[in-house]
Amino acid sequence: MARQILLEHISEPGIDTFEVYRKKGGYSAVEKALKTMSPEQVVEEVKTSGLRGRGGAGFPTGMKWSFLAKPEGVPRYLVCNADESEPGTFKDRYLMTRKPHILIEGMIVSSYALGANTSYIYVRGEMMPQIRILERAIAEAKANGFLGKNILGSGYDLEIYVHPGGGAYICGEETALLESLEGKRGNPRIKPPFPAVAGLYNRPTVVNNVESIAATVPIINDGGAEYAKLGIGRSTGTKLISAGGNVAKPGVYEIELGLPVEEFIYSDEYCGGIANGKRLKAVVAGGSSVPILPANLILKTIEGEARLMSYESLAEGGFQSGTMMGSGGFIAFDEDQCIVRNTWNFTRFYHHESCGQCSPCREGTGWMDKVLYNIEHGLGKYSDIDLLVNVAKNIEGNTICPLGDAAAWPVASAIRHFRDEFEWHVSNPDESMTRNFGLAHYADELSPVVKD
Ligand SMILES: Cc1cc2nc3c(=O)[nH]c(=O)nc-3n(C[C@H](O)[C@H](O)[C@H](O)COP(=O)(O)O)c2cc1C
Ligand code: SF4
Structure with missing residues (x-):
């Protein structure tokens, strides 16, 4: 059985409660950090661990923390990104549902390291059960002296608030998230300034994914060097x-x-x-x-x-x-799945979720959606395939936030690797929507890939 760190004791009955989590060693990272380490030492430990952000971009967490503008007085904020709306991704909600206290513990350790006295967990608005679970976990932690004023007699104060998200995928992008948290429409901000300089309410802010924050618990408990022994190369x-x-x-x-x-x-x-x-x-x-x-x-x-x-x-x-x-x-x-249909499905999603601020994303996602609809429904032309590649290329890198790239890459890569299926749809319009695709690309029939 592979080593379980975040999911350790996940099947233990009651692990979602403070009592059981504590019995299993929970909140020892808070005790260690607040009683024996300075905030700078916690940051150093996270740097040593090599932890990279688990929200998507893989940016080194310790380095991100060290960018936070030096305090000229509070407030400065930690915001946990629990929006998790990326299709296919459901790990954060699982952790929050089954083991919410590891996130609260990680929030305390991370907030202490960053010098934040108020922190937020921005949870996807549709995830009401998780919102309730986290609110209960926060109340339990507070009742047991791990939140509030003068935590464990250390002189450190912290309040954590759960904020239901705005109900849009774009609210997971960190600057859109901050806008939404401030009560505005979740439109991404132009960067710079980066959140580390001017984030929530224009104050220095770190936004981290649920899993990144939870991972600080084993890092502080076992030490960054121990954590770094797991994994391979720069993927620790x-x-x-x-x-x-x-x-x-x-x-x-x-x-x-x-x-x-x-x-x-x-x-x-x-x-x-x-x-x-x-x-x-x-x-x-x-x-x-x-x-x-x-x-x-x-x-x-x-x-x-x-x-x-x-x-x-x-x-x-x-x-x-x-x-x-x-x-x-x-x-x-x-082998039965249709790549064209799937690509259209993803593209419909991005078209719907584009906030509309940048023309390449707003217009390009709509254009790709329509062209893919045509190909999938037997109404496509051969020239549409190159048109899709062209539109995707013109979105990529030309937008305020990475949603544009996120919309372009699935289309460009599907055509790069599965052009035969797109062509098949164009040349077989009558069967376009009904055929299953047992064509090529199987694990045991390694198709040649052209390197260009
Ligand atoms: C459209 C879009 C949606 C995103 N959604 C999420 C999300 O739901 N959760 C998340 O942690 N990061 C999401 N991100 C990435 C965040 O902008 C940010 O990089 C991340 O929260 C940083 O945390 P990390 O360094 O711990 O990974 C999204 C980015 C984009 C462009
Ligand atoms: S890339 Fe798309 S989602 Fe991002 S800011 Fe531009 S229009 Fe909005």
Whole structure:
């Protein structure tokens, strides 16, 4: 059994309560940090751990913390990003539901390190059960002296508030989240200034993902150097992966970074293979925003090396033949799935969720949505395929926030690796919506990939 750090004791009855969590050693990181460490030492420990943000971008957490403008007096804020709206991603809600106190404990340790006396957990508005669970956990922590004034007699004060999100995917983008938290429409801000300089209410702010904040608990308990021993290279520690699509055993798994993708998909300890004995066709490894890869390229790099679940290995080959770790939303497609239909589905989502501030994103997502609709419904032309590539290229890198890239990459990568399916739809309009796609790209029929 792989080492469980964040999910340790996850099946213990009552682990969502303060009493059981505490009995299992919970809140010892708060005790250690507040009683024996300075805030700077906590920051150093997180830097040593090599922890990288688990919300999608993989930016080193300790480095992000050290960018926070030096306090010229409070307030400064920690905001936990619990919006989790990326299609295919459901790890944060699982952790918050089953083990909410690890997030509260991580919030206390992280807020202490950053010198924040007020912190927020911005939870996706639709997740009412999780909002209630977190509010109960905060009340329990406060009743037991871990929140409020003079925590454990250390002189440090902290209040944590749960804020229901605005109900839009874009509210997960950190600056849109801050706008929304301030009571405004969740439109991304132009950066700079970055939140570390001017964030919530124009004050220095760190926004971190649920899993990043929770990971500070084992880092403080065991030390950053111990945490850094787990994983591979610059991908240290463990990562929560939410596995879905056509895997035999969908669910949330904690993996040590560096696990071979093949083992993750086929081992009984994790996904247990592809459901109903079907063959793997493609994988979206890190939530809907990352490039899709055909089975051959998710299992092996173009050089024939085993592909690993790490930031570097998944990205090996760049966008020609690689992808990204993203938010850890791992979606497997079996041999019957239609890539065109899926690409249209993702694109409809981005079109709907574009906030509309930038023309390339606002117009481009709509354009791609319409063209993909046509191809999927047997109304497409061959020239539409290159048109899609062109529109995607013109969105990428030309927008205020990364939602534009997130909309462009699935389309560009689907055409890069599965152009034959797009062409098939154009040349077979009558069967366009009904046919299953057992064409190529299976794990056991490694299709050649052109390197350009
Ligand atoms: C459209 C969009 C949606 C996002 N949604 C989330 C989200 O739900 N949760 C999250 O942690 N990060 C999300 N992010 C990334 C955040 O902007 C930010 O990078 C992250 O919260 C930083 O935390 P980390 O450094 O701990 O990963 C999103 C980004 C974009 C562009
Ligand atoms: S890229 Fe899209 S979602 Fe992001 S700011 Fe521009 S229009 Fe809004």
